[in-house]
Amino acid sequence: MAEPGTLHDAFIDELRDAYDAEKQLIKALKKMAKAASSPDLRAAFESHLVETEGQVARLEDVFGTLDEKARGKHCDGIAGIIEEGKGVMEEDFDEATLDACLIASGQRAEHYEIAAYGTLVAWAQAMGHTEAADLLQQTLDEEKAADEKLTALAESGINQEAADQAHPDEENEDDEEEMAVAAPSSKKGAPAAAARRKGARR
Numbered sequence: 637m638a639e640p641g642t643l644h645d646a647f648i649d650e651l652r653d654a655y656d657a658e659k660q661l662i663k664a665l666k667k668m669a670k671a672a673s674s675p676d677l678r679a680a681f682e683s684h685l686v687e688t689e690g691q692v693a694r695l696e697d698v699f700g701t702l703d704e705k706a707r708g709k710h711c712d713g714i715a716g717i718i719e720e721g722k723g724v725m726e727e728d729f730d731e732a733t734l735d736a737c738l739i740a741s742g743q744r745a746e747h748y749e750i751a752a753y754g755t756l757v758a759w760a761q762a763m764g765h766t767e768a769a770d771l772l773q774q775t776l777d778e779e780k781a782a783d784e785k786l787t788a789l790a791e792s793g794i795n796q797e798a799a800d801q802a803h804p805d806e807e808n809e810d811d812e813e814e815m816a817v818a819a820p821s822s823k824k825g826a827p828a829a830a831a832r833r834k835g836a837r838r
């Protein structure tokens with residue numbers, strides 16, 4: 637009977653999964669950048685695309701530190717997330733809504749990667765693969781920053797723009813009052829406007 641696999645085997649398996657996931661994401665990010673209407677969102681996808689190419693190279697270095705050949709294994713998880721994102725891009729949404737949906741898809745992918753790299757770093761550390769752990773930590777940090785960037789973009793106007801398209805009547809009811817409420821800071825503007833809408837519905 638064959639020896640049971642070890643954590644090291646599972647680790648190499650997860651690395652192959654991540655390697656394939658990054659390659660799938662390179663293709664997806666190109667499409668997402670093209671589909672984005674907001675120049676800031678497009679720039680965010682394009683810069684993460686460049687970062688992702690670096691992550692592929694970094695994974696090759698990780699394989700190298702372990703004397704393993706860089707090899708991918710089809711990542712079903714990210715394939716599913718990308719497939720769902722494609723479905724959204726095929727819908728006939730207004731521009732702001734499509735941007736909001738692209739952010740939602742992008743964040744699903746980031747969260748998947750954050751989970752994957754979090755595990756990889758922890759396993760590498762537990763097994764004493766410190767060089768690999770350091771490299772994987774760099775990618776984990778980049779994924780977290782990319783996720784935060786998308787949150788910032790969503791909250792700095794894209795979600796509100798899409799929401800205003802969805803509820804234009806409520807938005808235009810009392811522009812002066814709205815400006816006064818929303819003026820103090822753009823971050824507080826969204827909940828304040830939402831609260832005002834609730835009031836207007838009564």
Ligand SMILES: [Fe+2]
Nearest residue numbers: 658688691749
């Ligand atoms: Fe990545």
